[in-house]
Each structure stands twice: as C-alpha cells, then as structure tokens.
Amino acid sequence: GTIVIDPNEYYVYFIEEEGIATRYGANVPKPEFLWDGTAYVGRTAEWPIWTPTRDQIGRDPELKKYAGGMPPSLENPLGARVLYLYQDGKYTLCTIYSTVFPHSIGQGVSSGCVGLLTQDMMHLYARAPVDTNVVILPA
Numbered sequence: 001g002t003i004v005i006d007p008n009e010y011y012v013y014f015i016e017e018e019g020i021a022t023r024y025g026a027n028v029p030k031p032e033f034l035w036d037g038t039a040y041v042g043r044t045a046e047w048p049i050w051t052p053t054r055d056q057i058g059r060d061p062e063l064k065k066y067a068g069g070m071p072p073s074l075e076n077p078l079g080a081r082v083l084y085l086y087q088d089g090k091y092t093l094c095t096i097y098s099t100v101f102p103h104s105i106g107q108g109v110s111s112g113c114v115g116l117l118t119q120d121m122m123h124l125y126a127r128a129p130v131d132t133n134v135v136i137l138p139a
Contacts, residue, residue, distance in 0.1 A: 003041075003083075003096070003124070003134045005114055007034055010106045012096065012116060014124055022127075024120040027104040033112045035094070036138040041130050042086030047072035053093060056111055074100055080118050081125040085134055096134075097121065 004013040004021075007028040013021045028034070049069040057063045070076050079098030084091060094112040098121030099105075105117060116124060 001128075001132060003128060003132055005096075005134065005136045007036075007108075007114075007137065007139050012114060012124070014127055016127075022123070024116045024124060025105040027099065027107050027109045027115040029094075029110050029112045029114070030108045031139070033110065034108075034139045035112065036136045037087070039085040039087050039092055039094075039134040039136065041083045041128055041132040041134065042089075042091060043084045043130060044125065044128075045078075045082050045084070046125075047080060048076070048078045048082045050076045050078045053111070079115075079121065081121045083125065083128055083132075096124070098125075 002015045004015060010026050010028060012024045012026045015021045049072060051069045052063040052066055057067060078095065079100060081098050083096040085094045086092060096114045096116065098118040099115035100118055102117060104115060
C-alpha cells in the first residue's frame with residue numbers, strides 16, 4: 001500500500017501485499033524541481049481543476065488566464081485523476097497526475113509533479129486512497 005517514486009529511472013511503484021509491486025512509467029520534475037523524502041496522499045480528485053502557482057505564472061505569464069483555475073478537460077494538465085501529496089498536514093503543491101502525452105513519459109517535464117499515462121493513473125488511483133504513504137527517492 002505504499003507508492004515509491006524513482007525519478008532516476010522514471011518509474012512509480014505501488015507496493016502491494018507479499019512484496020508484489022506494480023510498476024508504471026512516469027514523467028518526473030525537471031532537475032531544478034526534483035525533491036525527495038516522504039509524503040502521503042492527502043486528497044484525491046476525479047477530473048480536477050488545475051490552478052497554476054504564482055511561480056508558474058511568473059515563469060509563463062500566459063498562465064495568468066488560469067489563475068482562477070482551469071476547468072476539467074483533456075487539456076487540463078492534471079488530466080482525469082490526481083493524487084495530491086501532503087507533508088505534515090500541508091499540501092506540497094505536488095501531485096501524481098494523469099497525462100495524455102505519452103512522449104512525456106521518461107522525461108523531466110514538470111514543476112514538481114509526477115505524471116502517469118491516463119490508463120496507469122486510473123489503475124493507481126483505484127488502489128491508492130487518502131493516507132497512502134509516498135516515498136520519493138533521491139535523484
């Protein structure tokens with residue numbers, strides 16, 4: 001019942017009973033946004049609203065139009081499902097999300113989040129409820 005994120009190999013593992021794990025190919029944060037440690041799933045969402053952070057808007061002013069949130073859609077960067085990562089009761093601004101961009105798998109593309117193909121995220125989402133432990137390995 002633990003999620004392990006390996007940014008070096010671009011995989012997310014869901015550790016199940018008896019040492020069995022499901023492995024998913026992933027995209028990971030850009031090198032300057034990599035982080036490691038432990039977190040937990042603090043909340044989940046189907047077809048979430050995405051809101052860029054102030055830092056993201058500062059790097060890309062065109063995102064300002066979504067400062068109030070981008071409605072759910074296939075164009076929404078969080079996709080169809082998302083697991084929000086928390087530490088000590090606070091949202092880390094990082095997620096495990098679904099992507100419709102298969103070319104992003106095996107790449108460092110995000111501002112701190114980890115993306116799985118939509119079908120893989122749907123599979124993980126069904127198995128990882130709120131309070132699931134998450135371990136992010138060092139880069």
